[in-house]
Amino acid sequence: xxxxxxxxxxxxxxxxxxxxxxxxxxxxxxxxxxxxxxxxxxxxxxxxxxxxxxxxxxxxxxxxxxxxxxxxxxxxxxxxxxxxxxxxxxxxxxxxxxxxxxxxxxxxxxxxxxxxxxxxxxxxxxxxxxxxxxxxxxxxxxxxxxxxxxxxxxxxxxxxxxxxxxxxxxxxxxxxxxxxxxxxxxxxxxxxxxxxxxxxxxxxxxxxxxxxxxxxxxxxxxxxxxxxxxxxxxxxxxxxxxxxxxxxxxxxxxxxxxxxxxxxxxxxxxxxxxxxxxxxxxxxxxxxxxxxxxxxxxxxxxxxxxxxxxxxxxxxxxxxxxxxxxxxxxxxxxxxxxxxxxxxxxxxxxxxxxxxxxxxxxxxxxxxxxxxxxxxxxxxxxxxxxxxxxxxxxxx
Numbered sequence: 432x433x434x435x436x437x438x439x440x441x442x443x444x445x446x447x448x449x450x451x452x453x454x455x456x457x458x459x460x461x462x463x464x465x466x467x468x469x470x471x472x473x474x475x476x477x478x479x480x481x482x483x484x485x486x487x488x489x490x491x492x493x494x495x496x497x498x499x500x501x502x503x504x505x506x507x508x509x510x511x512x513x514x515x516x517x518x519x520x521x522x523x524x525x526x527x528x529x530x531x532x533x534x535x536x537x538x539x540x541x542x543x544x545x546x547x548x549x550x551x552x553x554x555x556x557x558x559x560x561x562x563x564x565x566x567x568x569x570x571x572x573x574x575x576x577x578x579x580x581x582x583x584x585x586x587x588x589x590x591x592x593x594x595x596x597x598x599x600x601x602x603x604x605x606x607x608x609x610x611x612x613x614x615x616x617x618x619x620x621x622x623x624x625x626x627x628x629x630x631x632x633x634x635x636x637x638x639x640x641x642x643x644x645x646x647x648x649x650x651x652x653x654x655x656x657x658x659x660x661x662x663x664x665x666x667x668x669x670x671x672x673x674x675x676x677x678x679x680x681x682x683x684x685x686x687x688x689x690x691x692x693x694x695x696x697x698x699x700x701x702x703x704x705x706x707x708x709x710x711x712x713x714x715x716x717x718x719x720x721x722x723x724x725x726x727x728x729x730x731x732x733x734x735x736x737x738x739x740x741x742x743x744x745x746x747x748x749x750x751x752x753x754x755x756x757x758x759x760x761x762x763x764x765x766x767x768x769x770x771x772x773x774x775x776x777x778x779x780x781x782x783x784x785x786x787x788x789x790x791x792x793x794x795x796x797x798x799x800x801x802x803x804x805x806x807x808x809x810x811x812x813x814x815x816x817x818x819x820x821x822x823x824x825x826x827x
């Protein structure tokens with residue numbers, strides 16, 4: 432059996448895992464990342480909404496606090512990542528243009544107003560606007576929309592561009608091994624490494640488990656589950672594509688459209704999504720999901736009828752029992768960075784700050800301190816200790 436020794440072993444090569452690896456490299460650690468298909472999980476399907484406000488649902492005040500704390504870190508995170516990757520400013524597609532929320536019919540408007548009242552009580556910025564004002568902000572809004580809101584604090588980034596930047600930031604260190612981890616290695620009650628599918632053993636001072644919904648198969652104290660969702664990528668003429676994120680409900684069904692920058696040929700890519708299921712992870716896209724997404728997004732933005740369907744992608748988010756992330760020490764030598772559910776991209780910057788602290792790097796500034804404190808309060812893996820064994824691997 433071959434073996435490898437490193438300071439930090441990261442299991443998972445999506446945005447969260449590569450962020451942990453990048454921060455470990457920046458801290459001066461020797462690092463190995465295990466992932467057979469880096470970036471092909473939830474990252475590949477993600478639309479990239481940085482939306483702590485509109486993602487703040489009833490009973491999710493903790494998640495809202497995590498999201499707002501992470502959003503405050505995103506500009507500095509993006510700048511540092513672009514610099515580390517040798518990319519120009521703006522390469523990861525961070526846009527701070529706000530979000531337009533739409534309600535298709537009267538019942539949707541009632542639900543939107545309830546959500547706005549919740550936001551007001553939590554101190555989150557959102558405000559109802561008239562449909563005519565919504566059309567001034569986004570001329571493509573359809574004629575039957577019953578109501579709208581403007582959310583100035585919800586933004587967007589391009590997850591695939593972030594993945595590319597993270598890959599570039601760590602490429603020179605040659606740390607990526609394209610194999611799956613099959614088990615953690617324990618000594619007494621501490622995690623001291625892992626074994627990959629080829630039989631190679633890795634010994635590490637710290638193991639960061641960031642394998643998305645598969646994390647629970649390696650460690651029962653990471654009770655994750657797959658939550659599949661489908662996104663569509665459209666190419667639309669710039670005069671028919673939204674310029675800001677548009678999200679809303681159509682007869683109770685959520686849908687969103689996230690634009691990318693204008694291309695040289697005068698088109699925009701628009702990512703359409705919002706499906707969320709509790710089923711097995713199979714990467715298969717269902718015809719009904721494609722139909723429903725196209726039906727509902729064109730009800731809000733009729734101009735997208737003329738768009739070209741470029742791609743359909745179905746991947747699974749990592750859900751946890753309370754749909755909050757699982758971020759922190761779970762055993763000696765084992766740090767969890769998983770369970771981010773529908774806010775994995777938003778929470779990447781907060782995860783970076785939490786990993787920095789775990790590696791002994793003090794938070795840099797008030798925003799980072801607030802993010803680390805929020806992670807400790809709302810994402811601590813020990814909240815599941817009574818229901819799950821946290822000493823050995825395998826699902827509970």
